Structures are given as structure tokens and as C-alpha cells.
Amino acid sequence: MSYAYLFKYIIIGDTGVGKSCLLLQFTDKRFQPVHDLTIGVEFGARMITIDNKPIKLQIWDTAGQESFRSITRSYYRGAAGALLVYDITRRETFNHLASWLEDARQHANANMTIMLIGNKCDLAHRRAVSTEEGEQFAKEHGLIFMEASAKTAQNVEEAFINTAGTIYKKIQDGVFDVSNESYGIKVGYGGIPGPSGGRDGSSSQAGGCCS
Amino acid sequence: MFETEIHDLSDDADYAAASQQGPSSKAGHGISNQSYSSEPENAEIVYLKDNVTIHPTQYATERISGRLKLVKQDSLLFMSWIPYKGQSSNARLSERDKNLYTIRAVPFADIRSIRRHTPTIGWQYVIVVLSSGLAYPPLYFYNGGVREFITTVKQHIVIVRSSEDANVFLVNNFQDPLQRTLSSLELPRTISIAKSASSSSFTNSPSDGNLERLDGGPRQKGSDAARDISIQVLEKFSLVTRFARETTSQLFRESLVDDYRANENKKSNRSSQDKPREIVSNDVRVTRSEVPVPSDPLEFDKLSLVWGKPRQPPLGPEEWATFLDSEGRIEDFTALKKRIFYGGVEHNLRKEIWAFLLGYYAHDSTYAERQHVMAVMKSEYETIKNQWQSISPEQAKRFTKFRERKGLIERDVVRTDRSLPFYEGDENPNVHLLRNILLTYSFYNFDLGYCQGMSDLLSPILFIMEDEPESFWCFVSLMERLGPNFNRDQNGMHSQLFALSKLVELLDSPLHNYFKQKDCLNYFFCFRWILIQFKREFEYDKTLRLWEVLWTHHPSEHLHLYVCIAILKRQRAKIMQEQMSFDTLLKFINELSGCIDLDAVLRDAEALCVCAGENGAASIPPGTPPSLPVEDECIYQQDDEAL
Numbered sequence: 001m002s003y004a005y006l007f008k009y010i011i012i013g014d015t016g017v018g019k020s021c022l023l024l025q026f027t028d029k030r031f032q033p034v035h036d037l038t039i040g041v042e043f044g045a046r047m048i049t050i051d052n053k054p055i056k057l058q059i060w061d062t063a064g065q066e067s068f069r070s071i072t073r074s075y076y077r078g079a080a081g082a083l084l085v086y087d088i089t090r091r092e093t094f095n096h097l098a099s100w101l102e103d104a105r106q107h108a109n110a111n112m113t114i115m116l117i118g119n120k121c122d123l124a125h126r127r128a129v130s131t132e133e134g135e136q137f138a139k140e141h142g143l144i145f146m147e148a149s150a151k152t153a154q155n156v157e158e159a160f161i162n163t164a165g166t167i168y169k170k171i172q173d174g175v176f177d178v179s180n181e182s183y184g185i186k187v188g189y190g191g192i193p194g195p196s197g198g199r200d201g202s203s204s205q206a207g208g209c210c211s
Numbered sequence: 212m213f214e215t216e217i218h219d220l221s222d223d224a225d226y227a228a229a230s231q232q233g234p235s236s237k238a239g240h241g242i243s244n245q246s247y248s249s250e251p252e253n254a255e256i257v258y259l260k261d262n263v264t265i266h267p268t269q270y271a272t273e274r275i276s277g278r279l280k281l282v283k284q285d286s287l288l289f290m291s292w293i294p295y296k297g298q299s300s301n302a303r304l305s306e307r308d309k310n311l312y313t314i315r316a317v318p319f320a321d322i323r324s325i326r327r328h329t330p331t332i333g334w335q336y337v338i339v340v341l342s343s344g345l346a347y348p349p350l351y352f353y354n355g356g357v358r359e360f361i362t363t364v365k366q367h368i369v370i371v372r373s374s375e376d377a378n379v380f381l382v383n384n385f386q387d388p389l390q391r392t393l394s395s396l397e398l399p400r401t402i403s404i405a406k407s408a409s410s411s412s413f414t415n416s417p418s419d420g421n422l423e424r425l426d427g428g429p430r431q432k433g434s435d436a437a438r439d440i441s442i443q444v445l446e447k448f449s450l451v452t453r454f455a456r457e458t459t460s461q462l463f464r465e466s467l468v469d470d471y472r473a474n475e476n477k478k479s480n481r482s483s484q485d486k487p488r489e490i491v492s493n494d495v496r497v498t499r500s501e502v503p504v505p506s507d508p509l510e511f512d513k514l515s516l517v518w519g520k521p522r523q524p525p526l527g528p529e530e531w532a533t534f535l536d537s538e539g540r541i542e543d544f545t546a547l548k549k550r551i552f553y554g555g556v557e558h559n560l561r562k563e564i565w566a567f568l569l570g571y572y573a574h575d576s577t578y579a580e581r582q583h584v585m586a587v588m589k590s591e592y593e594t595i596k597n598q599w600q601s602i603s604p605e606q607a608k609r610f611t612k613f614r615e616r617k618g619l620i621e622r623d624v625v626r627t628d629r630s631l632p633f634y635e636g637d638e639n640p641n642v643h644l645l646r647n648i649l650l651t652y653s654f655y656n657f658d659l660g661y662c663q664g665m666s667d668l669l670s671p672i673l674f675i676m677e678d679e680p681e682s683f684w685c686f687v688s689l690m691e692r693l694g695p696n697f698n699r700d701q702n703g704m705h706s707q708l709f710a711l712s713k714l715v716e717l718l719d720s721p722l723h724n725y726f727k728q729k730d731c732l733n734y735f736f737c738f739r740w741i742l743i744q745f746k747r748e749f750e751y752d753k754t755l756r757l758w759e760v761l762w763t764h765h766p767s768e769h770l771h772l773y774v775c776i777a778i779l780k781r782q783r784a785k786i787m788q789e790q791m792s793f794d795t796l797l798k799f800i801n802e803l804s805g806c807i808d809l810d811a812v813l814r815d816a817e818a819l820c821v822c823a824g825e826n827g828a829a830s831i832p833p834g835t836p837p838s839l840p841v842e843d844e845c846i847y848q849q850d851d852e853a854l
Contacts (some may be wrong), residue, residue: 015663016622022267034635037626039664039747040739043798063662067699071273074735078794 005051008060008078009160012100013085014093015064018119020065021150022085023061026160038063041075046155048161050168056122056188057164069103076108080176080184081115081163086134088118088147089126101141105129109183111175115144115163122149169209254284258363262353263292267311275309279350281363282316288367289316290339292350314347315341319368322382327357337361358651504787505721507780520817522810523554525756531560539578541567547574548763555756561675568762569688571681585681592680596651615659620649627666631751633674644673648683655687662697665690667743671755693835696742706835707741708734711772713830718776722783731793736800737775744771753809760813761837767820768838769831777815778807 011019020038025031027044042061047054060079062072076082084100086093097116104114118134131147140147144162148155167185170176176183259280264274277294292314317339326338328349336349352360361380364370373379485576536545541547548568556564566572572581599613607614624645628634634641645666653661669686676682695703710735718721726732739747744761746754761771779786782803791799820827834840 013447015619034629035626036628036747037623037666039667039734039743041797041801043801063663067662067697067701070701071735074733075797082821171707 001053003047003056003188005168005171005178006056006058006186007080007164009081009083009163010060010062010075010079011083011085012062012072012104012209013064013083013117014087014090014096014100017064017085017087017090017093018150019064019083019085019167020061022083022117022148022156022159023059025150025153026038027059029153031153033151040068040071046160048164050161053168055164055168057160059160062104065199073103073107076112078184079108079112079181080167081113082108083115083117083159083163084143085117085119086129087120088121088129088134089120091128094118094129094137097137106199111170111183113144113163113166113170115146115159116141116142117155117159118145118147119150121147121154122152216627244749254282257281257283257452258354258360259290260352260354260360264351264353265292265348266351274351275312276353277313279352279360281360281367282368288319288364290314290319290322291316292347317341317383319364324373324382325361325364325380326371327361327378327380329357329395396612416455418813502788502790505725507783508718508721514722514726520553520814522814523550525555525557526550526560526564527557528560531556531564538627539581540576544574549765552760552763552765555759558755561755561759565672565675565759565762566681568759569685570691571685571688588684589680592651592683595655596647598654600652612660616653617650619663620646620653620661620666620780623663623666624649628670628751629672630673631670634670641673644679644682645669648673648679648686651683652690656690657695658794659690659697662699664697665745667746668693671746671751671758674751675755692854693744694838695836695840703836704738704742706832707769708737709771710769710831710835711737711741711775713778714772714776714823716825717826718819719780719783722779722787725787727764729792729796731796736793736797739801740775741771745774748804748807749809750805757809757813764837769829769835770816770820771837772831773816773820773823773827774812776819777812778803780815780819781812 011023013019014024015037020035020042021033023042023044024035027046036040038061040063041137044059044061046057046059048057049055060075062068062075082104084097086097088094101114104112116134116138118129118131134147135145137143139167144163144166146155146159150156171178171185176185178187227824247722254354258279260279262276263279264276265272275294277292279292282291282292292312294313316849320578321341322339325338326340327335328337329335334351336351337357337360338349339347341347361370364380364382368382370380370382373381451579518684531552531562534541534550538540544567544668547850551564551568567574572584599617602613627642627645629642634645648669649661649665652665653659667687669682672685672689673679676685693703695706697703712723712726712732715726723732726734744754745757749757757774761774764770767773782799786796786799789795823830
């Protein structure tokens with residue numbers, strides 16, 4: 001399918017916070033409580049529309065366990081957006097945010113847009129992290145923030161799409177050089193007007209971040 | 212680069228000596244050429260040597276002897292090697308084997324190189340490598356005569372000595388202007404090839420396809436297939452001689468295995484016939500598109516027809532019984548493992564046999580001893596399990612590491628193979644057993660603890676053993692070898708990924724160069740394959756089969772790395788064609804899950820392993836999992852934060 005832009009996303013956060021469920025809810029619009037834990041990385045993709053332009057999100061869903069951090073770090077390269085997820089019912093997943101953020105800052109592009117997501121907000125009765133704390137953390141670190149539920153789908157669309165909106169705005173503002181794929185953005189065949197319109201577009205398969 | 216010079220070969224002492232003698236005096240120990248009237252009238256036998264032999268298996272006692280001839284017809288030179296009729300060292304070598312290896316009048320236009328080997332001790336042999344990269348098995352000259360063979364060839368066609376290896380003679384060296392001219396004469400392809408399955412692939416190696424590759428752009432060193440392949444075949448030979456010394460006694464037992472092979476011949480013939488064609492047609496498609504893909508130096512899909520053996524049916528109960536003595540000892544564990552390597556085990560035998568393969572039961576234990584071991588180990592399991600079961604809630608409050616481990620394990624067991632009937636549904640008791648065993652293991656091996664991926668390794672074991680203590684101890688045995696995969700510093704994984712990169716460099720240098728160019732030499736795209744032994748890449752039952760094959764450690768403890776290479780090699784053209792980068796490669800490899808042909812890949816892996824030989828083994832650092840650790844102490848040394 002043709003797209004104007006392709007954005008690479010990465011979902012990070014402690015194990016068991018619901019990264020894979022958020023992805024599945026976003027790509028397949030379903031919640032699957034029983035699924036295999038993620039080893040290494042899994043991929044998902046979906047087309048969205050922003051400003052009437054088709055945009056493809058290619059989403060990397062990573063393994064959360066500490067032991068795999070060294071390999072997860074290699075996935076940041078060329079990501080335009082990141083969803084940093086914690087579980088509002090498990091305090092420690094919130095406490096680890098700073099270390100995740102440090103990894104992201106160190107290994108990702110400086111202009112990567114990061115969305116902080118407090119997942120499992122359907123489990124309000126077991127809440128261990130208040131909304132205010134989440135907001136506060138996001139504000140301190142310059143992140144977009146949202147509480148969401150992969151189970152009820154609440155705010156899932158919004159989380160992914162708002163992130164894309166922010167990235168898109170950065171492109172319009174000229175923050176990114178979209179011809180440089182290390183920003184995690186590829187220009188597709190989907191008809192971008194202007195100077196880049198006729199460029200040798202990247203098909204969905206060809207090209208890559210490190211060439 | 213084909214960095215060759217046209218040497219005056221007379222500077223070589225051997226060569227000069229042979230040249231002086233000339234071929235006619237050599238023809239077959241005084242037998243006159245004219246006495247062979249079977250050749251067409253205008254054909255002239257210019258060289259004939261009896262007792263030229265191939266060793267079709269690893270065992271030199273299995274041999275097929277025949278007559279090697281060089282025949283000249285219409286100014287073209289052909290080589291043939293025809294086995295003697297009804298005279299075989301070993302009854303197990305069938306007529307089919309003979310047909311398989313027969314070389315019927317191969318024109319030298321189809322030959323890329325000849326490598327000679329003239330050791331001071333042992334038989335001289337040559338390896339003939341075709342333009343396609345396929346090599347015939349070594350031809351041993353039991354009565355000597357390699358020099359004369361080379362000399363005779365030289366008298367009729369132009370050969371040049373490779374500047375890289377004085378023992379390699381390049382036949383169709385198209386960098387040489389003279390030879391280019393010769394090749395442009397469109398030599399008639401009168402090749403008549405054995406009709407057997409394997410050699411049918413020989414006809415798929417037209418020299419024109421090869422010319423295209425040779426003439427297209429700058430050549431990489433790695434594409435000097437002739438050289439690469441001959442080196443690897445030589446490595447194989449070094450195995451042959453080693454095996455030959457130690458295996459006479461094994462031959463008897465092997466004949467048992469061969470009965471199965473014979474039964475399966477038809478089936479395997481069919482499959483071996485289909486696959487290479489498929490691959491060849493893929494290659495053709497690839498060659499014609501815009502991005503040039505460096506050729507596979509091994510042409511391994513064809514190579515495995517020569518070296519990789521057909522898979523067999525799984526080991527069944529009757530055959531299993533023959534491996535046991537009256538008291539239940541496995542009499543020849545090596546033979547058993549080899550048998551399992553080639554076919555696996557029938558499902559209902561797995562519970563019994565996996566315990567041996569994993570090393571939980573000693574193979575020379577009796578039924579009675581195993582009963583005893585089982586009872587002792589059951590009680591020992593309960594002791595360790597009790598260590599965490601006895602932790603009170605109050606104690607747990609002050610035991611963060613325990614709480615974290617328990618939480619992690621409990622979150623993971625409900626995400627392990629739950630679509631399998633054995634583990635599906637709420638409150639499934641087997642899920643609870645997974646949890647118990649993993650928690651107990653994290654106390655048994657507190658330094659290593661628990662890491663994601665362990666539940667994937669345990670799940671099939673519990674599924675087969677269906678018993679908590681036995682599963683635990685089998686898992687312990689497995690973790691003796693795979694534990695380092697889960698070290699916090701990932702050193703076990705890194706050493707395997709490093710060994711993998713070395714092996715790819717050895718077995719497919721163009722692919723290695725490609726990964727290097729794309730900054731993919733960390734081989735992270737193979738991470739999941741190695742961490743959990745391909746568990747996520749195959750259907751569950753296929754995983755069971757693969758694991759029992761890997762656990763035989765035949766022909767290498769590190770066969771899993773060759774399995775990686777076998778899979779990569781099947782995809783190499785696509786990977787390079789589409790210029791995959793780190794990201795696209797990772798995604799592509801992930802998506803191979805469920806699309807890998809296990810039997811084909813195992814066969815390729817065996818062939819690759821045998822070809823890599825001692826160079827392959829030398830590429831793998833000592834102690835690389837699943838080798839047992841070099842030292843026993845502190846193998847799981849972790850930093851303080853380890854769970």
C-alpha cells in the first residue's frame with residue numbers, strides 16, 4: 001500500500017506492562033489476554049491518516065526484561081517515535097521509567113518523539129501510580145502523556161496517532177531532514193507534493209536506516 | 212579475484228618430471244589404449260587409470276573403485292569415471308550408490324578447477340570442481356598417478372595454476388585471454404549424465420550461466436568457488452581419515468540404520484530431486500535482476516546432495532529395544548545418537564529417550580539403577596522446592612529478589628504456549644507446574660535465577676515428561692548447556708553469535724561481506740533462534756524433533772549454528788537482492804517463523820558442518836554453548852541486580 005511517510009515506532013518498558021497488547025489492540029483492534037511473551041522483537045504495522053496523508057506506522061514491540069536491554073538498544077536506531085509504557089497497577093514499572101528514558105536518549109535519535117503511556121487504566125481499583133504522577137513525570141522529561149487500556153482500547157488509537165501527529169508536525173516545521181532515514185522517517189510513493197515529490201521513493205521493502 | 216598468473220608449469224619439479232614421461236607410457240600399467248574398444252570411433256583415450264576410488268561415506272572401508280579416463284573427441288577433452296561392476300568393498304553400497312557417483316564424460320568446458328593432493332603418506336587424490344561450484348567427491352588414486360593425470364590434462368587443454376594455491380589448477384579461467392577465446396567457441400554440450408536424482412542437478416550448471424557471473428563486474432575473492440569448495444572438501448577429507456581409523460567397529464551397527472535408509476530411498480529421492488530444481492530456478496530469477504547477488508561459494512544446495520544424508524523415519528519401539536541390553540543399558544550410545552540424529556524419535560518414546568539425550572539418566576545405567584535415581588532425585592527436588600515454598604508472606608516482604616523472581620515467573624508462565632491444549636485454559640495445572648519448576652530452578656541455580664526464554668525451553672520438556680521432578684531434572688541438564696544463554700551480561704549469546712559470524716565468514720564469505728557492509732555483523736537477527744533453540748520458528752512438534760536432533764550433538768555440539776547458516780543460505784539471494792538493512796533483515800528473519808522446512812534445513816546443516824570440518828570447529832571458541840562450561844565455578848556470576 002502506498003504511503004506518504006513511514007514512521008518507525010518502538011514500544012519499550014518493563015516486562016508485563018502490556019506492550020504487545022497495546023500493539024495488537026492498535027493493529028488488530030482486539031485484546032488477547034493469552035499470548036506468548038515477546039522474545040527479542042515483534043513487528044506490527046498499520047496505516048493511519050494525518051492531514052489527509054496516508055502514513056504507515058511500522059511498530060517494533062520489544063522484550064522488556066532487563067537481561068535483554070543490550071539487544072533492545074540496537075532497535076532504537078532510526079526510530080521516529082517511542083511509546084514508553086508502564087503499568088499503573090505496578091509501582092516498580094513506573095520507577096524504572098527513568099532508566100528506560102536514559103536508554104532512549106542515549107541510543108535513539110535526539111528528535112525521537114516519546115509518548116508516555118500508563119497502561120491498564122481499566123484496573124483503577126488496583127492503581128499504584130496516580131495520573132498526576134504520570135503527568136508530572138512526562139512534564140519533567142518533555143514527553144507526551146496518556147493513560148490507556150489495551151483491554152478496553154481506551155486511548156490506544158489516540159496514543160499512536162497523537163505521536164504520529166507530533167512527528168508529522170516536526171516534519172512540517174522542518175525539524176527533520178526526511179531524506180535522512182536515520183530519523184526513522186521514510187518518504188513513500190503516496191504523493192508528497194513539493195520538492196521531494198518526485199524523488200526516488202522508498203518502497204516498503206527497499207532501503208534502510210543504515211545505508 | 213581470480214588472481215592467477217600463467218605459470219610455466221615446468222618450474223614445478225613434480226610437473227616437469229611428469230611431463231618428460233608423457234602420457235602414453237602411463238596409460239593403465241602397460242595395457243594398451245587400443246584394447247578399449249567401447250569408445251566411439253573418433254574418440255581417443257589419452258589417459259586411463261584403474262583403481263581410482265571414491266569413499267562415499269566417512270568411512271574409508273566403504274569404497275567404490277573404478278576406472279578413470281580422459282577421452283579426446285573432436286579436439287574436446289572429456290573425463291569419465293566408471294565404477295567397476297559387481298565388485299564392491301561392501302555389500303551395503305548399492306548399485307544406486309554407484310550410479311550416483313558415476314562420472315560419465317564430463318567435458319572440461321564444465322570443469323572449473325582440479326585440486327590435487329599428494330601427501331607423502333596415504334593415497335593421492337584429486338578433487339574436480341565443476342563450473343557450477345559443485346565438487347565431485349575426492350578421487351583417490353590407489354596406484355598413484357595424480358601427476359600424470361594433471362600432465363595429460365595439460366597436454367590437451369590450457370590449465371593455469373592458481374597463484375593462491377599451487378595445488379589448484381584452474382581449467383576455465385576466463386581471465387586468461389586465451390581461454391576466453393576458447394570458451395567463445397561454444398563447445399558442444401555432449402555431456403551425458405547419470406540419470407540418478409543427484410546428478411540430475413549437474414545438468415543445471417551450464418557454463419554460460421556461469422560466464423555471465425564471471426564476466427559481470429568486479430569479482431570478489433569469495434566468489435572463487437573453486438578454491439573455497441576445494442578447501443572445504445579437503446576439510447571433509449581430514450575428517451574422513453580420522454573417522455576411518457576409529458570406526459571399523461561401528462560399521463556393523465550402521466548397517467541397521469541402513470536398512471531404514473534403503474526403505475526410504477524412494478521417498479528421499481523424490482524430495483532431493485524436487486528441491487534443488489526449485490532453488491536453481493530461484494537463482495536464475497535472481498541472476499537476471501538488477502542487483503547482482505554474489506554467488507554462493509558452496510552452492511550448498513547442490514553440495515548437500517553429495518554430503519548431506521537423507522532423513523529417516525523416527526526411531527520406533529522395536530528398533531529402540533535393539534539398543535538396550537537385558538538390564539536396560541544402552542549398549543552403543545553413539546550409534547543411538549547417530550540414529551536419532553537422522554530421524555528423531557517416535558513421540559511415545561520421547562519421555563524415555565529424552566532423559567538419556569539430556570543426560571539425566573546415564574546411558575549405561577540399568578532399569579534398576581534408574582528406578583533408584585528417580586526416587587532419589589524426586590526427593591531432592593522436593594527438598595529444593597521446599598526452600599521457596601516455606602517462605603512465609605512476612606519473610607517474602609523482606610526478600611525483594613524472591614518476590615521479583617516469583618512475579619516475573621508468574622507473569623511469564625501464563626504467556627507460554629497457552630494455545631497448546633496441554634497448557635490452555637484458566638487454572639491449567641500444567642501452567643502451575645511450569646511455575647513451580649522455574650521457581651525451584653531459580654533456587655537450585657540462584658546465581659542464574661530466572662530469565663525470559665527459560666519457560667520456552669521448559670514447556671516442551673514438561674509436555675513430554677509429564678512429571679514435575681523429572682521435568683525439573685531434565686531442565687537442569689539442559690540448562691547445564693544452555694544456561695549461559697541467559698547470563699545477565701549475555702556472554703553466552705554473544706559467544707554464539709560471534710561463532711556464527713565466523714562460520715558464515717568461512718562458509719559464505721560474500722554473505723559475510725554483505726552483513727559487514729550493512730553493519731549487521733552482530734547477528735542480532737539470529738538472537739531468538741539461538742536463545743530458545745528455534746522454538747518460535749517451528750510448529751511445536753517440529754521443535755520437539757529439532758531439539759532431539761540437536762541434543763545428539765552429532766555431528767557437532769554446535770549444529771544449531773549450522774542450522775542458522777542453512778536457513779540464511781536459503782535466503783541469501785533474497786537478502787542481498789533486496790539490499791536488506793539491519794531493520795528490514797530483522798523483520799524478514801522474524802517473519803520466516805513457520806515457513807522453514809526443518810528436514811531440508813537439517814540436511815543442509817549437516818552438509819555445511821561436514822564441509823566446514825575442522826576449520827568450522829576452530830571457528831567456535833571453547834566453552835561456547837551448548838558446550839559444557841570450561842570451568843565449573845562461578846559460571847553464572849551475576850551482578851547484584853540480577854533477578
